[in-house]
Amino acid sequence: MVKEAADLVIGIDFGTDSVRAILIDINGNVRGVSTSEYPRWKQGLYCNPSQNQFRQHPLDYLESMETAVSEIVSDLSVEEKSLVKGMSIDTTGSTPVAVTQKGEPLALTEGFQENPNAMFILWKDHTAIEEAGEINALASAWPETNYTKYVGGIYSSEWFWAKLLHISRMDENVRDAAYSWAEHCDWITFELTGGTDVASMKRSRCAAGHKAMWHEEFDGLPSEEFLSSLDPLLSGLRERLYRTTETSDQAAGSLSSKWAEKWSLNTDITIGVGAFDAHMGAVGGEIKPYYLSRVMGTSTCDMLVVPHNDIDGKLIRGICGQVDGSVIPGLMGLEAGQSAFGDVYAWFKDILQWPVKHGLEDIDFLNSSEKKRLQTHLDNHTIQILSDAASKLEPSPDDEIALDWLNGRRTPDADQHLKAAFEGLNLATDAPHMFKALVEATCFGAKAIVERFESEGIEIDGVIGLGGVAKKSPYVMQTLANVLDMPIKIVRSDETCAMGAAMFAATAAGLFPTVEKAMTSMGDGFEKTYHPDKQKTDIYKELYSRYQQFGEVIEARAHIENDETKAQL
Structure with missing residues (x-):
């Protein structure tokens, strides 16, 4: 038949x-x-x-x-x-x-x-x-x-x-x-x-x-x-x-x-x-109610859908909106996100590769084809090399801390004046340690979003990961599961x-x-599903607390500088 x-x-x-x-x-x-x-x-x-x-x-x-x-x-x-x-x-x-x-x-x-x-x-x-x-x-x-x-x-x-x-x-x-x-x-x-x-x-x-x-x-x-x-x-x-x-x-x-x-x-x-x-x-x-769907690429967009009776009368502060039917008709769609996610890692890769890109043209022992092959290899493998090295570093409460605001902050509480920063660097800090801090910063930014939803009375039962970073970066996804202390399901x-x-x-x-x-x-x-490593979740709670404190300092200074600029104008 x-x-x-x-x-x-x-x-x-x-x-x-x-x-x-x-x-x-x-x-x-x-x-x-x-x-x-x-x-x-x-x-x-x-x-x-x-x-x-x-x-x-x-x-x-x-x-x-x-x-x-x-x-x-x-x-x-x-x-x-x-x-x-x-x-x-x-x-x-x-x-x-x-x-x-x-x-x-x-x-x-x-x-x-x-x-x-x-x-x-x-x-x-x-x-x-x-x-x-x-x-x-x-x-x-x-x-x-x-x-x-x-x-x-x-x-x-x-x-x-x-x-x-x-x-x-x-x-x-x-x-x-x-x-x-x-x-x-x-x-x-x-x-x-x-x-x-x-x-x-x-x-x-x-x-x-x-x-x-x-x-x-x-x-x-x-x-x-x-x-x-x-x-x-x-x-x-x-x-x-x-x-x-x-x-x-x-x-x-x-x-x-x-x-x-x-x-x-x-x-x-x-x-x-x-x-x-x-x-x-x-x-x-395949989003479902109370699961945070994170589209993770250059930036992130985080989507939630909830029944109307669970949000009736609530106005969720500092997110990118709550709109009836914006995701699934008949359910309330809630949006949040980060202005930079994969872009943070790409920025650090470009920083590390700058001398190579600008120095290759002066190298006379490689022909043009070999130079191109070398640059392509570095473009394709630098982040993976950093991820492999960073994954071997055990988190400690005294580790370096970074802020993920390289492109400002989308949520919670949009503020595009904000800038990124590092705290706790010393002469022992190398590229894997800095990359680790940046990955953790993007994950801490995600945790701030989850905490905002929960503090506003919207429960989150789990996370669905999709997009390029979710599919290609096991180190980032495992770190995110550890920081959020909840499982992350990756879409096929x-x-x-x-x-x-x-x-x-x-x-x-x-x-x-x-x-x-x-x-x-x-x-x-x-x-696949990434499950939190319970041996690391408590340490990440301490690091997240430092991330929040550091963020408050940088945010306060940014507002002072912005007010001074407005006064001069």
């Missing part, structure tokens, strides 16, 4: 460096995976790290998406292509862009092609710190309601309103040409469905609720009075944005003829409403964000009644 072919769906994950696409059937059988890097981003174009400016050109997204999806569908027969029923996307965020009335990013229009301010402002762009401070000050003094109360009470420079206000102030040309603004996850979905009027753009509940202060209590976004009081430049913008939002189990439309032709697919493919990568990644990692799939997008695509296309049913059918399970 011939087994009937199963319906197929496509999940597309727009990460920081590349786009990944997965083709999977509704029984969880992966038919194809492809990754395509962003060419302009790879060259470092439009970015200025010294000013915390990180911008991405929309052509990077379009070209890389076209390549990635083309690769996973190229070997399908005509009959198999007819089985593709749904497609959904996830993106980084908050990554907004100024758009025309037609919903087109300004960087795709005449005169703005090379203007970084007309491009997508990447999640890690911290050029809007001052604007975030103004939003917090106004929100705390606003007489009617505090519009930040559902986003942890602190608005971040990484988020929607701070970024668009900063660009509006600094670039008059962009401000005058911008009819509206859109998140990356909303625009890509709009593009795939052939949208031509920004007023018809489906807006993600996930993006709007966590980053733009959208809430039903406010009748949508913050009031016109609040926004115009923040800056008259924002007057009238609210009406050109949106009032309603959609959860990602809903359909945004069908695949446009333009994109169907590019991929030789049918136009009856349902396109689901988009969302942020960590939120869809949590679904791809390498493509959890794209997998989550595929699960939502299947749900939006009507192949499953709920995304929970899609998870059950399509999920890949877990490959």
Whole structure:
């Protein structure tokens, strides 16, 4: 008996460096995976790290998406292509862009092609710190309601309103040409469905609720009075944005003829409403209530889902929001995270390799091919060498301590002014000891997040690990289990964000009644569990206490310096 072919769906994950696409059937059988890097981003174009400016050109997204999806569908027969029923996307965020009335990013229009301010402002762009401070000050003094109360009470420079206000102030040309603004996850979905009027753009509940202060209590976004009081430049913008939002189990439309032709697919493919990568990644990692889903890569996004009756009336301080249906429709989605995680380790690797990278060109006993091979070897193995050495070091209460705020602090209590630091260094401190301190610092940052949830009355029963660091760094994961003193389950799939997008695509296309049913059918399970080493957990409690004390000192000094700078201005 011939087994009937199963319906197929496509999940597309727009990460920081590349786009990944997965083709999977509704029984969880992966038919194809492809990754395509962003060419302009790879060259470092439009970015200025010294000013915390990180911008991405929309052509990077379009070209890389076209390549990635083309690769996973190229070997399908005509009959198999007819089985593709749904497609959904996830993106980084908050990554907004100024758009025309037609919903087109300004960087795709005449005169703005090379203007970084007309491009997508990447999640890690911290050029809007001052604007975030103004939003917090106004929100705390606003007489009617505090519009930040559902986003942890602190608005971040990484988020929607701070970024668009900063660009509006600094670039008059962009401000005058911008009819509206859109998140990356909303625009890509709009593009795939052939949208031509920004007023018809489906807006993600996930993006709007966590980053733009959208809430039903406010009748949508913050009031016109609040926004115009923040800056008259924002007057009238609210009406050109949106009032309603959609959860990602809903359909945004069908695949446009333009994109169907590019991929030789049918136009009856349902396109689901988009969302942020960590939120869809949590679904791809089979999140369940009270389990903290940690997407661990360059930064982390930590997701929780809880039933409404367990959070009714609670406002969780200092996190990245609590939004109904932002992860799983019908449950409250809670978001936290760290501004730097894998980036901390990559920074230290670059510090150690600096003399090699800059000294190789002067070495005459190696040819160019040998130099390249040596550099590639170091790039691929330095962190593993450090991890192996650090894993042999037994923790002690007197060890070196580091702070993980190399890119500021996201949660708890967002503060992008904060900087990292070391304490307790001496002449015996070597690279493995410093790396150990940095790994512990990132794990202590995670513990601070867990403690905040628990102190606010939200229980955490365990941790689910996903993302590059979770899959590739046993030393980091074991240290995290020791610091948190709880088990960490590692998701088997390498493509959890794209997998989550595929699960939502299947749900939006009507192949499953709920995304929970899609998870059950399509999920890949877990490959291993890290259990805490009880001989080390007590020592890490002492080191964590020192981390907290050291952090208080550095934070107090940072606030003094920031106040002095403001006074001088």
